Amino acid sequence: MRARMQFALAVLCLALWNAPVFAAEETPGFIHDVESSTSLRSAYWSDSRIQDDRRNLWILGLWERFQLGISNNSKLVMDGRLGNRGPWQPDNVSGDLREAFLALTAGPWDLSAGRQMIVWGKADGINPTDNLAVRDFSLLTPEDADQKSGVISAKLAYTIENCRISAYWLPEFRPNKLPISDTDTTCYIEAAPEHPLEQWAVRFDSLGEGADWSISYYNGYDKNPDFSLWPVNGPQLQIGLDHHRIRVLGADTAFNLDRFGVRAEAAYTWTEDPQGIDPFMKNSFFYGIMGADRTFADFNVNAQVIFRYIDHFADSGALAEPIQSLARQAALSNNQFDETQLGLFGRIGRTWWNDTLETEVAMLYWFRHNDYLVRPKIKYAWTDTLKTIFGSDQYRGPENSAYGNLKNISTTYLEMQLGF
Amino acid sequence: MKFKLITLFLFAAAYAFLISLPASAQTLTAREIAEKNYLAGKISASISEATFRLISANGQERIRKTSGTSKLKSGSLDNRSLVTFLTPADVKGTMILTIENSEPGKNDDIWIYLPALKKIRRLISSNKKDSFVGTDFSYGDVIGYKVDEWKHTIVREELFAGNECYVLESLPANDQIKDDSGYSKRLSWIRKDNFTALKAELFDLNGSPLKTIRLSNHQQVDAANHKWAAFTLEAENIQTMHKTIIEFSHYEVSQKIRDDVFTPRFLESAR
Numbered sequence: 234m235r236a237r238m239q240f241a242l243a244v245l246c247l248a249l250w251n252a253p254v255f256a257a258e259e260t261p262g263f264i265h266d267v268e269s270s271t272s273l274r275s276a277y278w279s280d281s282r283i284q285d286d287r288r289n290l291w292i293l294g295l296w297e298r299f300q301l302g303i304s305n306n307s308k309l310v311m312d313g314r315l316g317n318r319g320p321w322q323p324d325n326v327s328g329d330l331r332e333a334f335l336a337l338t339a340g341p342w343d344l345s346a347g348r349q350m351i352v353w354g355k356a357d358g359i360n361p362t363d364n365l366a367v368r369d370f371s372l373l374t375p376e377d378a379d380q381k382s383g384v385i386s387a388k389l390a391y392t393i394e395n396c397r398i399s400a401y402w403l404p405e406f407r408p409n410k411l412p413i414s415d416t417d418t419t420c421y422i423e424a425a426p427e428h429p430l431e432q433w434a435v436r437f438d439s440l441g442e443g444a445d446w447s448i449s450y451y452n453g454y455d456k457n458p459d460f461s462l463w464p465v466n467g468p469q470l471q472i473g474l475d476h477h478r479i480r481v482l483g484a485d486t487a488f489n490l491d492r493f494g495v496r497a498e499a500a501y502t503w504t505e506d507p508q509g510i511d512p513f514m515k516n517s518f519f520y521g522i523m524g525a526d527r528t529f530a531d532f533n534v535n536a537q538v539i540f541r542y543i544d545h546f547a548d549s550g551a552l553a554e555p556i557q558s559l560a561r562q563a564a565l566s567n568n569q570f571d572e573t574q575l576g577l578f579g580r581i582g583r584t585w586w587n588d589t590l591e592t593e594v595a596m597l598y599w600f601r602h603n604d605y606l607v608r609p610k611i612k613y614a615w616t617d618t619l620k621t622i623f624g625s626d627q628y629r630g631p632e633n634s635a636y637g638n639l640k641n642i643s644t645t646y647l648e649m650q651l652g653f
Numbered sequence: 654m655k656f657k658l659i660t661l662f663l664f665a666a667a668y669a670f671l672i673s674l675p676a677s678a679q680t681l682t683a684r685e686i687a688e689k690n691y692l693a694g695k696i697s698a699s700i701s702e703a704t705f706r707l708i709s710a711n712g713q714e715r716i717r718k719t720s721g722t723s724k725l726k727s728g729s730l731d732n733r734s735l736v737t738f739l740t741p742a743d744v745k746g747t748m749i750l751t752i753e754n755s756e757p758g759k760n761d762d763i764w765i766y767l768p769a770l771k772k773i774r775r776l777i778s779s780n781k782k783d784s785f786v787g788t789d790f791s792y793g794d795v796i797g798y799k800v801d802e803w804k805h806t807i808v809r810e811e812l813f814a815g816n817e818c819y820v821l822e823s824l825p826a827n828d829q830i831k832d833d834s835g836y837s838k839r840l841s842w843i844r845k846d847n848f849t850a851l852k853a854e855l856f857d858l859n860g861s862p863l864k865t866i867r868l869s870n871h872q873q874v875d876a877a878n879h880k881w882a883a884f885t886l887e888a889e890n891i892q893t894m895h896k897t898i899i900e901f902s903h904y905e906v907s908q909k910i911r912d913d914v915f916t917p918r919f920l921e922s923a924r
Contacts, residue, residue, distance in 0.1 A: 588787030
């Protein structure tokens with residue numbers, strides 16, 4: 234099966250590679266022979282983004298993106314980073330090859346293969362359909378997008394006018410990294426799924442005049458772990474980070490309505506525990522977000538309502554200890570602590586002095602437990618190459634709430650970026 | 654009888670003389686001048702490279718290099734344009750696709766591709782007053798203004814930069830156009846010979862002078878269709894004293910540009 238798929242992919246690559254180039258037509262200069270972007274970053278973070286009580290961290294990082302235009306219809310893209318994640322010790326230095334893929338285009342066909350970051354979702358900031366890219370929530374970087382990374386995948390897309398159908402094969406599994414770490418009493422063990430080759434996705438999207446929309450389906454492993462209790466072996470409690478299979482049906486849209494930019498996105502996720510029997514495994518759930526943005530007196534204001542519904546919800550309070558504590562922690566980490574959740578996401582931003590200064594405040598508020606995250610951020614471009622970013626993540630709320638549980642990873646940062 | 658014949662002959666001669674005059678010398682209405690100016694900027698398809706210089710009040714300069722492509726929709730005068738930022742590093746790879754929609758009730762479409770997010774984002778197209786990627790030009794200045802959305806009046810005729818010009822006052826046709834564009838009035842200096850604009854003075858919603866746009870270094874880029882393009886564009890914000898100068902280093906009219914370049918899909922595949 235695997236050999237047959239690989240053979241088919243190789244034949245397709247060869248066919249696209251030899252496809253006629255649009256010799257009689259011109260393409261604007263988006264492909265240059267060699268392009269590279271380098272970003273050197275130095276930052277101070279008051280607290281880490283892991284629940285480990287580390288404070289006053291100095292972070293250095295090198296981010297590099299390289300693109301080689303091989304021909305008019307093919308290119309090679311590589312993107313990676315290297316830096317320390319904590320105090321200067323060899324084991325705190327890490328790197329990540331975020332992308333390394335070859336992309337080919339031939340008429341209506343697009344093929345790309347390699348490690349690539351596939352980002353889905355038209356809502357602002359929160360994307361229930363975005364299940365293909367990997368995210369390291371512990372990475373100390375001001376931009377959420379920089380926490381994302383790719384997985385090895387092959388994408389084949391066919392376009393007819395404004396519509397496109399894309400199919401993805403995702404033979405590599407990489408988990409999201411949550412803000413948790415080993416302690417004196419607890420040890421987390423990442424458990425790799427058994428059949429990573431059997432992951433795939435399809436998406437139909439329409440991008441054109443009037444409105445953009447898409448429908449997507451993902452059948453693969455959940456990048457966010459479920460917790461499991463391992464047999465006691467030594468003084469530490471061993472908790473397994475298991476990744477079970479999920480199926481996600483999603484849809485999104487974006488369109489303009491008078492002076493409002495309307496965005497909506499929703500997904501239903503079927504887990505391996507649709508009846509909610511296993512207290513450690515996520516139940517099937519619905520996750521939707523809808524809102525609009527508009528500019529008022531130079532301020533861009535974005536407001537989105539978020540709704541989550543957990544199927545066959547069962548309160549972990551009825552369980553015996555220590556299972557109850559672990560199930561409660563799992564429910565909080567996976568945002569499955571309540572049957573229904575209603576939240577509000579808001580972002581107010583403004584640029585000043587011809588985009589030299591950018592300011593914004595983003596906030597996510599959950600109504601049930603009054604827990605929230607506030608993220609103010611200021612970016613100032615001293616020159617075309619030198620930029621300073623100052624910001625903060627502040628989690629607040631009661632202990633038995635998703636964001637109250639993350640209070641101790643609240644942090645404030647100052648980063649200098651030199652780009653060339 | 655003889656007198657009548659002479660009168661008739663004189664009228665005929667005068668009429669023949671009048672219709673033989675170049676179009677610019679005929680009496681044109683303000684709307685006709687605005688329309689001819691609108692059409693003068695409609696180049697069938699082009700490829701260009703430009704440098705944007707953003708200069709602050711204290712003289713600090715930021716430079717962006719771009720490549721651009723434009724093409725009119727088939728059978729229409731609606732323009733489609735794609736601008737790709739090549740430098741500096743923090744905006745490199747940013748692409749902006751604008752599609753003009755002149756059909757009644759339809760808004761223009763604007764998408765932006767931000768490489769850091771790896772996403773295409775649809776912008777609110779009615780926000781024509783928003784700055785075009787930090788420059789002193791707004792999205793409206795870049796896309797252009799639809800003739801019938803403004804009420805035009807010829808204020809005067811005068812010599813400007815050595816050219817005979819109409820000075821046209823354009824007022825928004827309604828409050829929505831006014832709010833969306835961010836201008837309560839536009840004054841345009843339009844050449845009588847080829848109807849290209851040389852200068853525009855723009856007034857904010859309170860009626861105060863906001864910006865001056867100067868267009869110079871015009872070159873005939875499509876001789877067959879009598880099309881001219883300004884190779885230097887300068888927008889100065891009078892209130893902030895910030896200015897942007899766009900200089901085209903290359904501009905070529907080309908009929909070989911693929912239509913699929915002007916699709917959001919192209920932005921994704923070009924990432």
